[in-house]
Amino acid sequence: MTFGRRAWQTIEPLHGFIYFAPEAHERFEALGLHGGAGYFASRSAAFGRASAETVIATFYNFNPAFVRLNIPAAWEKATPEQVLAARLDAADAALRRGLGDLIGTDAVAETAALTRKAAEAACQRLEGRPLFAAHAALPWPTEPHLELFHAQTLLREFRGDGHIAALVTAELTGLEALVVHAATGYLPAKALRKTRQWSEEDWAAAVTVLQERKILEPGEELALTEEGRAQRQHVEDLTDRLAEPAYAALGEDGVERLVEVGKPLAQAVIEAGMLPHLKKK
Numbered sequence: 674m675t676f677g678r679r680a681w682q683t684i685e686p687l688h689g690f691i692y693f694a695p696e697a698h699e700r701f702e703a704l705g706l707h708g709g710a711g712y713f714a715s716r717s718a719a720f721g722r723a724s725a726e727t728v729i730a731t732f733y734n735f736n737p738a739f740v741r742l743n744i745p746a747a748w749e750k751a752t753p754e755q756v757l758a759a760r761l762d763a764a765d766a767a768l769r770r771g772l773g774d775l776i777g778t779d780a781v782a783e784t785a786a787l788t789r790k791a792a793e794a795a796c797q798r799l800e801g802r803p804l805f806a807a808h809a810a811l812p813w814p815t816e817p818h819l820e821l822f823h824a825q826t827l828l829r830e831f832r833g834d835g836h837i838a839a840l841v842t843a844e845l846t847g848l849e850a851l852v853v854h855a856a857t858g859y860l861p862a863k864a865l866r867k868t869r870q871w872s873e874e875d876w877a878a879a880v881t882v883l884q885e886r887k888i889l890e891p892g893e894e895l896a897l898t899e900e901g902r903a904q905r906q907h908v909e910d911l912t913d914r915l916a917e918p919a920y921a922a923l924g925e926d927g928v929e930r931l932v933e934v935g936k937p938l939a940q941a942v943i944e945a946g947m948l949p950h951l952k953k954k
Contacts, residue, residue, distance in 0.1 A: 675913045676928040677920035681832060683932045684788060686939040688825035690767055690947040691715075697763035704759060705750035709870075710743040715760045717744070718753035719807035731804040733837050734847035739870035761814065764822045771945040775938060776818055784935040785817040787923060788824035791931075794922030795831040802834035821938075828919055835915030839908045848879045853888065853905060856895040860950065 691697055692712065701711030716732070717723040725741045732740070747756075769776055792809075799806045808830050814820050840850045848871055855862035866876050883889040888901035897905060920928055943951050 675917065676925050677917045678913050680791070680920055680923075680928045680931050681828065681916065684784070684825055684935045684939055685829060686942045686948055686951065687768075687784075687821055687935070688829050690771065690942050691760065691764055691822075693949055694763060694767040694947060696766040696770070697760065700759040700763045701756070704755060706747055706756070708743075709739060710747045710750075713740060713743045714747040714751065714753075714756045716804075717807075718756040718760070719804075719811055721753050722748045723753075727803075731834075731837075733840065734851045734869055736848075736870040736872075736875070757811070761819065761822075765816070765819055767947065768818045768822065768942075771942040771947050772818065772938060773941070773945075775941055780934050780938060781821060782817045784931065784938055785821035785824060787927060787931040787935070788821055788828060789813075790927075791919040791923055792824040792827040792831075795827060795919035798831075798918050801838060802831060805830040805834045828916075831919055832912065832916040836908075836912040838915065839911040842911070843904055843908050845908075846879070848875060849883055852876065852879045852883055852895070853897070853901065856889060856897045856901070857905065862895060 697715070698711060701707075701715060704711075706714050713728055713732070717728050720727055723744060725737070725744045728740050728744050729735070729737045751759075772781070775781060795805070796809050799809065805827060808823075808827055811823070814823055840847075843850075845853065848869075851865050851869060851871070852862070854860070855865050862876070866873075880889060880895070883901070884891055887898055888904060890896040890898050890901075923931060942948065
């Protein structure tokens, strides 16, 4: 495991909670953004009034019809500025709930400083990273826990844009990439298909294509072939390499310190039940 991947995996809960937090759903619904509209609008609002095509391209594995059902209609209910403000307010409330007494501690301030250093290094590599670049143009919050949230948002989108580049290079469509992900067993296929709104017919067609390409084993059970496992590993390795410029600014010692000081914060968020797909320890 590269030191960049270790840092990302450790700190990611301090961003990822925003997609599950009831505080976020409540604020988006107050703007008239229900279900998928809140997700698509809140993550793409950094672009301004993003088109459906922009969201399809940069989010990658959602059914385009699902995106078009929500975007650009979301912008008739709320402005991008309102959505961004609601998202930050939700992050503030959720982190205060999840971190509790840890809010305002030196651990939060140090983790924020380290992630910000990595994120600012990433900002020197904007090219080819549209979703990251859009978020990089947003102002930095001043409170340490929100500075940490924003920094990790940038690092997540920096890595995500690189991951999409790797998937395009592997000649995997968004749906095919989702099926390959399901075949690893990390998350159930049914859940991935449902949240991305792909029909059973669309899913089955993608499985057939991947079987014909010798990426999936024949049969009803999703399983990667040896070639499929090699391709998946190549995509993950390339994703790691493309994310390294951010963490190189910290060096291995800095990453080790980030993991040390940030892990208890991330674990607090998990223990608070803010990421339902991750088990509490």
